[in-house]
Amino acid sequence: KRNDEPLLDIAEELTGVQAASRVMMDTLRADFGQMKKGIEVVDVFVEELEANAPDIPLPSPSASPSTNRKRQGKLKELRNQHTFMRKDSEGSLQHFDKGIDNADASPSNSSVSSLQIAIQEAQAMPKSEVGRFVLEAKRMLDLVDGEMTTMVSKFSGVLSYLGEKPERKSHDFFSLLHSFIRDFNFSRQRIERQLRSVARQKRIEKAKADRERMLASKEDSKEGPAGAAEAKPAGAKPPRAKPPAEMTIDEHAQAAAMDYAAMARATRPKRTPRKSPAGPERRQSMFF
Secondary structure: OOOOHHHHHHHHHOOOHHHHOOOOHHHHHHHHHHHHHHHHHHHHHHHHHHHOHHHOOOOOOOOOHHHHHHHHHHHHHHHHHHHHHHHHHHHHHHHHHHHHHHHHHOOOOOOHHHHHHHHHHHHHOOOOHHHHHHHHHHHHHHHHHHHHHHHHHHHHHHHHHOOOOOOOOHHHHHHHHHHHHHHHHHHHHHHHHHHHHHHHHHHHHHHHHHHHHHHHHHHHHHHOHHHHHHOOOOOOOOOOOOOHHHOOHHHHHHHHHHHHHHHHHHHOOOOOOOOOOOOHHHHHHHHO
């Protein structure tokens, strides 16, 4: 915290480490390869379907009769739509061909190249909805393939930068990093609790010292000169007694009471302790 405070924000900057620790890169790449193979198979099937759609027989029913009738009707509807779309696309191509012929007849027309590009795109475009879906899926897979290649390259760079072995698995690396961040946060919270406890103890001690100092100052202000007299050293002479002319009535009464008590103690007869008899005399005195 004193040397590099931004380093404490490592947990906020690496929020996806825990999720990355649950992903196995080898399994992800294997699943992606199977997906690409599946799309390729579907692409071949769609090409054959578009080339021979009217001649493909209906699949043999395997469900209930009502479900089979619905499926057969749906397939017939799809075939009719496919035939209509193919005829429509052929008509569009013929229209483009006429446009090109007209463009050739009038060379001043600048839309020849755009028409040729449009024709090429129309010829390459699949004729059915399934074909267009497969084409879009292949484009998305190409994007994902590029992102996975970038991911593998960056992960290899991280391993090289941190001095890790190139064969270390991604989930092992991110699991270790997640454990480090968790322990780091736990230690940081523990240290912050200790610092707060020490600061609170210092505040308590300071408040206690201030309170004792305030009480001592109040006692000194209440005692006044008497307290100052008590603070004199032990060898100092006692204060001089006031003469009778300067004494008040209460002081005269207090002095008279002290003199009477001293006189009573002086005139009191002393008691002689009685000795207890010893031997046979003591035993006799116990009964008589």
